[in-house]
Each structure stands twice: as structure tokens, then as C-alpha cells.
Amino acid sequence: MRKPTAGALLSALFMGLGQLYNGQWMKGILFLAVGIGFLGGAAALDLPDYLRGLWTLGDQPSGLVKVGKLTQMVEGDHSIFLLIKGLMALLAVLLAAALYAACIRDAYKTGLQREEGRKVRSFGQTLRAINQRNFAYVVLLLPAVFILFLTVLPLVFSILLAFTNYADPNLPPANLVDWVGFANFVKLVSLKVWSDTFFGVLLWTVVWAAIATVTTYVGGILVAVLIHQPRIRFKAFWRTVMIVPFAIPSLISLLVMRNMFNNKFGPINDMLRMIGLEGVPWLTNPMWAKATLMIVNMWIGIPITMILAFGILTTIPRDLYEAAEVDGAGSYQKFRRITLPMMLFATAPVLIMQFAGNINNFNVIYLMTDGGPVNTHYQYAGHTDLLVTWLYKLALDQAQYSFASVIGIVIFLMIASLSIWSYRRTRSYKEEDMIV
Amino acid sequence: MNGSNARLKLGLSYAILIVLTIVSLYPALWIVLSSLKEGNSLYSETLIPRSFTFEHYRELFRSTKYPIWFMNTLKIATLSTVLGTFLLLLTSYAVSRFRFAGRRFSLNALLVLQMFPGFMAMIAVYVVLNTVGLLNSHLALVLVYSSGAIVTNVFVAKGFFDTVPGSLEEAARIDGASHLTVFFRIMVPLAKPMLTYASLMIFNGCFVDFIFADLVLRSEDQRTLAVGLYKMVNQRNSTEFTLFASGAVLVALPVMTLFLVLQRNLVDGLTAGASKG
Numbered sequence: 001m002r003k004p005t006a007g008a009l010l011s012a013l014f015m016g017l018g019q020l021y022n023g024q025w026m027k028g029i030l031f032l033a034v035g036i037g038f039l040g041g042a043a044a045l046d047l048p049d050y051l052r053g054l055w056t057l058g059d060q061p062s063g064l065v066k067v068g069k070l071t072q073m074v075e076g077d078h079s080i081f082l083l084i085k086g087l088m089a090l091l092a093v094l095l096a097a098a099l100y101a102a103c104i105r106d107a108y109k110t111g112l113q114r115e116e117g118r119k120v121r122s123f124g125q126t127l128r129a130i131n132q133r134n135f136a137y138v139v140l141l142l143p144a145v146f147i148l149f150l151t152v153l154p155l156v157f158s159i160l161l162a163f164t165n166y167a168d169p170n171l172p173p174a175n176l177v178d179w180v181g182f183a184n185f186v187k188l189v190s191l192k193v194w195s196d197t198f199f200g201v202l203l204w205t206v207v208w209a210a211i212a213t214v215t216t217y218v219g220g221i222l223v224a225v226l227i228h229q230p231r232i233r234f235k236a237f238w239r240t241v242m243i244v245p246f247a248i249p250s251l252i253s254l255l256v257m258r259n260m261f262n263n264k265f266g267p268i269n270d271m272l273r274m275i276g277l278e279g280v281p282w283l284t285n286p287m288w289a290k291a292t293l294m295i296v297n298m299w300i301g302i303p304i305t306m307i308l309a310f311g312i313l314t315t316i317p318r319d320l321y322e323a324a325e326v327d328g329a330g331s332y333q334k335f336r337r338i339t340l341p342m343m344l345f346a347t348a349p350v351l352i353m354q355f356a357g358n359i360n361n362f363n364v365i366y367l368m369t370d371g372g373p374v375n376t377h378y379q380y381a382g383h384t385d386l387l388v389t390w391l392y393k394l395a396l397d398q399a400q401y402s403f404a405s406v407i408g409i410v411i412f413l414m415i416a417s418l419s420i421w422s423y424r425r426t427r428s429y430k431e432e433d434m435i436v
Numbered sequence: 437m438n439g440s441n442a443r444l445k446l447g448l449s450y451a452i453l454i455v456l457t458i459v460s461l462y463p464a465l466w467i468v469l470s471s472l473k474e475g476n477s478l479y480s481e482t483l484i485p486r487s488f489t490f491e492h493y494r495e496l497f498r499s500t501k502y503p504i505w506f507m508n509t510l511k512i513a514t515l516s517t518v519l520g521t522f523l524l525l526l527t528s529y530a531v532s533r534f535r536f537a538g539r540r541f542s543l544n545a546l547l548v549l550q551m552f553p554g555f556m557a558m559i560a561v562y563v564v565l566n567t568v569g570l571l572n573s574h575l576a577l578v579l580v581y582s583s584g585a586i587v588t589n590v591f592v593a594k595g596f597f598d599t600v601p602g603s604l605e606e607a608a609r610i611d612g613a614s615h616l617t618v619f620f621r622i623m624v625p626l627a628k629p630m631l632t633y634a635s636l637m638i639f640n641g642c643f644v645d646f647i648f649a650d651l652v653l654r655s656e657d658q659r660t661l662a663v664g665l666y667k668m669v670n671q672r673n674s675t676e677f678t679l680f681a682s683g684a685v686l687v688a689l690p691v692m693t694l695f696l697v698l699q700r701n702l703v704d705g706l707t708a709g710a711s712k713g
Contacts, residue, residue, distance in 0.1 A: 084567060135530075136530040136531075139527075147549075150583035150584075151549055153564065154558075157557070226449055227453070229446075243699065244460055244692075255665070255666070259669075392647075395558070396559075408553050
């Protein structure tokens with residue numbers, strides 16, 4: 001048998017054997033130890049049981065069982081713990097498999113080297129090679145562990161929940177959770193109680209994201225243009241003042257705003273009454289609440305666009321404006337025909353990312369209105385709830401975990417398609433001449 | 437004719453700027469004045485209170501756990517910022533500078549991870565923390581915040597490293613510097629503006645998170661400022677408004693000062709994040 005094949009086969013038989021065969025003692029023993037560790041760990045931790053649990057999600061719920069004459073509380077399977085432990089086990093198996101594959105590949109390659117009559121690397125050389133060639137992996141090891149266990153694993157778990165019936169009243173430990181396929185997705189669009197809410201909230205989410213993005217974007221550019229005028233003095237002062245809303249933590253400013261817009265006692269209605277007007281139901285009437293949210297969002301969002309706009313305004317050549325003036329263009333035309341297209345050209349990706357951000361604009365809605373005022377036609381949602389705040393309510397207040405996960409997937413699909421679309425567009429943008 | 441028209445326009449511009457100034461400063465001004473006002477109600481007869489008092493600030497320290505919350509927050513935010521920035525630095529440097537198998541995949545995975553709403557995984561994180569027995573601990577928050585910091589900031593940081601010319605490292609490598617030396621002696625000092633921006637963002641994020649912290653921290657002694665403050669205004673909304681106001685002022689002040697002092701870095705960071713396209 002050829003040396004590469006023999007090495008690979010031996011390593012496939014058990015981790016490290018191929019390395020020993022190739023005469024790499026240290027490496028072989030290390031791999032051997034890791035292999036034994038894996039097997040021992042798998043046996044000690046009942047790894048197959050966990051993997052089976054991931055599949056079945058438990059056979060026996062907790063409950064009272066009659067044993068002889070006594071009724072006893074018997075602790076059964078907890079589907080959710082089975083699911084998460086199963087996932088962890090799966091992750092461990094995958095990692096082990098990757099290392100296993102690397103071990104076989106290494107034995108094969110070293111075998112090739114031996115066949116060609118080259119000298120096999122010593123352990124010290126291997127370590128040095130890792131430091132040189134595979135430095136990236138060494139560096140990425142720690143962040144990867146963090147992301148795998150604290151971001152990827154929980155996310156996969158949540159995505160899987162969308163395909164189970166883990167929703168109130170079917171909650172462990174008294175009940176078992178089962179895989180239900182796409183049933184939740186179907187329910188969401190076809191069952192009237194859910195579909196009315198879903199499409200209503202979806203529509204408002206899109207409308208909100210569109211208006212919120214456009215208002216802050218145009219508003220931010222206008223403020224920047226205003227300050228950027230050559231004859232305006234104290235530019236740094238105006239700019240700093242306008243950045244203040246961005247510098248106050250939004251948690252604070254939103255809680256403050258909620259009180260400012262209070263119908264009865266808030267200072268805004270107070271002022272309106274002082275000049276003889278009637279108070280406005282800022283946050284309690286559905287239409288007004290939506291308008292108020294837009295205004296508050298502008299207050300928070302305009303500074304960010306403004307900061308971006310300043311950077312771009314300085315790059316627009318002045319002679320463009322001068323030429324426009326010679327042709328008799330007014331301020332509005334200059335803004336509409338020069339500033340805005342230039343800005344759009346430079347910030348198109350940002351605009352789309354801001355749109356995506358507004359789809360997920362949790363804080364403004366949650367802190368200002370908490371989704372209210374109440375909409376009696378909706379399932380667990382109010383007039384101003386976005387998909388993301390509805391998701392939050394479904395998961396944390398109503399224990400409708402599987403539906404919350406479905407909503408999360410819907411949000412992901414919206415944002416992912418937007419991002420792909422924007423990526424394509426910016427690519428094609430770059431090849432075009434922008435001034436038509 | 438033309439001159440007076442221009443002057444009118446300038447006057448109008450100043451007028452608009454003054455109105456905008458009032459609008460953007462009013463909420464801050466109002467909350468500061470409310471925190472100094474006597475009594476405890478939201479309602480105030482006059483715009484500027486008749487008399488000022490520091491009583492609410494004193495009460496904040498006497499009758500609530502505000503000082504404990506403050507120390508908790510400071511601890512969590514500082515640790516998360518240090519750990520998160522360190523991990524971010526490692527990740528972004530590696531994906532920007534090295535071409536390794538799985539690089540494209542890792543970048544795409546990070547991109548996809550960003551697109552899921554953060555709340556979606558919260559329940560799962562809760563269950564995971566529960567299984568490893570980290571509920572109601574500050575360590576749990578630090579770990580989760582740091583991990584989140586990598587995912588949310590990696591592209592801005594990577595974009596920054598992409599702009600650093602490779603010739604710098606090559607020169608150092610020729611002089612015999614190892615990867616680690618290049619990293620700590622050349623890349624980290626160069627990345628200072630980006631690091632300032634990223635760490636400010638992380639710090640601010642930890643400082644104001646009231647959702648996840650509320651989920652994880654179960655006892656009042658473990659609470660952070662944001663959670664404490666949120667509970668305060670949610671439970672005692674109109675009855676003890678001035679107390680909330682003084683708490684809000686004390687939370688906003690340090691963050692605001694940081695933002696305004698580091699304005700320059702912020703602007704650079706935001707612009708860099710925007711132009712990566």
C-alpha cells in the first residue's frame with residue numbers, strides 16, 4: 001500500500017495512528033490523546049442519548065404517576081433542555097469530526113512527503129509552522145468559541161423552535177414539545193386570529209421603516225446643508241448643539257419624551273393649553289401615536305445622518321453650485337438637483353441599512369408606547385407594535401415561543417433580502433456615471 | 437434687491453437654526469429642571485421652577501439602591517468593553533489580514549448573524565445560562581455583551597484594517613518581527629481611532645441595555661442602572677417623577693460627556709462604517 005493511503009487509513013481507524021506510522025511521535029501521541037478524550041467524554045456524558053433527545057424531544061412528561069397505592073411526582077423529560085443539550089452535543093460532534101478530518105488529511109499529506117523522500121517535520125517545526133501559516137486560526141480561536149456558544153448556538157436553537165409547538169399552553173415540564181414542521185408558518189398566514197395581526201403589524205412595520213428612514217435622512221441632510229452655508233458663522237457651535245440628541249442615551253431620552261408627551265401632565269400639552277389650544281392625545285390615539293413616534297424618531301435619528309452628510313458635503317465641488325447659479329437655479333433646485341443626488345450616490349448603502357435598522361427599531365416603540373394603544377382586533381399586539389416588539393411580547397410576556405421564532409425568521413428574511421438587493425445595486429451603481 | 441434677498445435668507449437660516457437648537461436641547465433642559473424642582477409630580481405650573489432643590493439627588497442615594505446599581509453598571513460596562521474590544525480586535529485583524537480556508541464562510545456567517553433580531557435568541561441564551569448556572573450573575577452579562585460586540589462591530593473594524601497598507605507589515609516582517617510583534621507594535625497603535633469608536637459603542641450599549649439585563653439579573657442588588665431606572669419610571673411613573681428625573685440626569689451625564697469629548701472619533705467611525713458599502 002502507498003504511504004499516503006496507509007497513513008490516512010490508519011488515522012481514520014483511530015486518530016493519531018497515521019501520525020505515529022509516519023514517525024511523528026509527539027503529534028501522534030497528542031492526536032491519540034485527543035481521540036481517547038473524545039471517546040471517553042462521549043461515553044461518560046451519554047452523548048448518543050443527547051443526540052436522540054434532540055430528535056425525539058423526550059418521551060415522558062413530568063407529572064403524577066400512580067406507583068402502587070401512592071401517587072408520586074415523577075420527573076420526566078424536559079423537551080427544552082433536551083433540545084439545547086442535544087444541540088451542544090451536536091456542536092461537539094461536529095467539532096470532533098472537523099478535527100478528525102484534519103487528522104486524516106495531515107496523515108495523508110505527510111505520507112506524500114515521505115514518498116517524495118522529503119524529511120518529515122519535527123514537532124518543534126510543526127509548532128513554528130502553526131505560528132507562521134495558521135496564525136489566523138490561533139487568533140480566531142477565542143472569539144470563535146464565544147460566538148459559537150453565545151450567538152450561534154442560541155440562534156440555531158431559536159430557529160429550531162419555530163418548527164416545534166413550544167407555545168403556551170403546551171409548556172414543559174408538564175407537557176412534551178414536538179416537532180411540527182411548518183405548521184406555525186401556515187397558522188400565521190391562514191388562521192384568522194394570527195393572520196390579521198401578522199399582516200397588520202407587517203404593513204405598519206414597512207410603512208414605519210420607510211417613513212422613519214426618509215424623514216431622518218432628508219432631515220439630516222437639510223440640517224447639514226443649513227449649517228454648511230458659507231455665510232453661517234459659529235459652525236462648530238451649531239454642529240455640537242445638533243449632536244446633543246445623539247449623545248444622550250436613547251433609553252433616557254425616550255423615557256423623558258414619553259413623559260413630555262403625557263396627555264394630562266406633560267409640558268407639551270401644557271404649552272398648547274397656555275396658548276389656548278386643546279391638548280393633543282399624543283400617545284393614546286392610534287394615528288397621533290404613530291405621528292408622535294415619527295417625530296421622536298426624527299429627533300433621535302437626524303444627528304446621525306447629519307454627521308454623515310457633513311463629511312460628504314465638503315467633497316461636493318463648489319463649481320457645480322456656481323455653474324447652477326449662473327444658470328439661475330434657486331436654493332431648492334440646487335438642493336434637489338445637486339446636493340441630494342450627490343448624497344444619495346455616496347450613502348445609498350447606508351440608507352438601506354438604516355431602513356433595515358428601522359424595521360428593528362425596538363427602543364423607540366417599546367419605550368414610547370409599548371406598542372399601544374391597544375388594538376382589540378390584534379393577538380397580543382397594539383396599534384404601533386412592530387414585528388420586533390410583537391416578537392418580544394410573544395416570547396417574554398405570552399410564552400408563545402414558537403410563534404416568536406417564526407416572526408424572527410420573517411424579520412431575518414426581510415433584512416437579508418434587503419441586504420442582498422442593496423449589495424447588488426451598489427455594485428452596479430459603482431460602474432455608472434451618476435450625473436445624468 | 438439681491439443683497440436684501442440674501443440677507444433675508446441668512447436671517448431665516450439663523451431663525452431655523454435657533455428653533456432647531458431649542459428643539460434639540462429642550463428635552464435635556466426640561467429633565468434637568470424637573471430634577472431640581474420641588475415636589476414629586478410630573479406637572480409643573482411654570483416652565484422654570486420657582487425654587488430649586490437638590491433633595492431628589494440626595495433621596496436617590498439615600499432611599500434607592502442607586503449607588504449599588506451605578507457600581508454594577510460601571511463594572512459590567514468596563515469589563516465588557518475591555519473583553520469585547522479585545523475579541524473584536526483579534527477577529528477583525530485576522531479576517532482582514534489573513535487569507536485562510538473558511539475565511540469567506542466566516543465573513544458570510546457573521547453577516548447572516550447580524551441580520552437576525554437580537555431578541556430572538558434571548559430565550560435560548562437564558563436557557564443556556566440557566567444550564568451552566570450563570571443566571572443572576574454579572575459574568576453572564578459580560579460574556580454575552582462581549583460576544584455581541586464582535587458580531588455587531590466586526591465589519592467596521594475590518595473595514596478599518598483593510599485601509600492600513602500591507603507594506604507596513606511587510607517591512608516589519610523583513611526586519612524579523614513575529615506576527616505578535618506586528619500585531620501589538622504596529623496594528624494596535626494604528627487602530628486607536630477605530631478602537632475608541634468601537635469601545636465607546638460597546639460601553640454605551642452595556643450602559644443602556646435594560647432588556648437583556650432585566651432578564652438575567654433577578655435580584656435588586658445585582659441590577660444595573662438602566663434596569664433600575666426603567667423600573668423606577670414604569671412603576672412610579674407620575675408619583676415620583678422628579679426622582680426619576682434626577683436618576684436620568686446622572687445616567688446621561690457621563691455618557692454624554694464621553695460622546696461630546698470624543699466627537700471627532702465618533703464622526704470618523706461613523707463615516708468609515710458608512711463608506712464600506
